[in-house]
Amino acid sequence: MKIGVFDSGIGGLSVVKSLLEHKLFEEIIYFGDTARVPYGIKDKNTIIRYAIEAVEFFKNFELDLIIVACNTVSAYALNEMRESASCPVYGVVEAGALAASNALKDTNKNILIIGTNATINSQAYEHKLRSLGFKNLQAKATGLFVPLVEEEIYEGEILEATLKHYFHMLKDPDAVILGCTHFPLLHNALQNYFSKETLLIHSGDAIVEYLEKEFDFTHNYEKTALKFFASENPEALKKVASKWLKN
């Protein structure tokens, strides 16, 4: 299978990492809209317009499917992308909610959803989780984590203060949905802040779990061909890819 992975910028590389670990695909075409990132502070119509442009870009390749790694786009533009694409389009929101539900099972458990302003305002995760029976939901926009990750701040005082700033008022969650491409890079800091028992749901692992149910993968690709495209400064994106995707 040859697939496209779309993100607003570099963050979707965290999803590519999961895809590579599971050796599911022969070729991945990555497109990051680095010229217009961040999407997480934009409005619905803009996000949809940009997402449809990404679908147009992917039409240059004969793809078997498109994965929307960006939570913000998955929350707002999946239907519109599906309407204009000539292959199936999968997003990370439904996959993340299902992964949380499968792992927790007990619908009384408390789930915290974190993401960009746009993702949290959309309430897309809450809608899906409520439809699965979960009622104890908390949601918090934690946009400052995005620039922190881009500055490679994965620990230390600034991050600790930001964690406290966002979470000190919240009830201790049983699970946290990392509803933004950047947040898996803060896995250790988040796990330490909450507790060892708190389940952290990553978009990348969630979409793999989802696709493995959807498709009958019979082949393990030892090597996946990777092609990176960006709307601005593709060299910078490739540099980040070589850091994030190394084992």
Ligand code: DGL
């Ligand atoms: N990729 C975005 C997401 O997962 C985060 C960065 C942005 O705001 O564009 O929501």
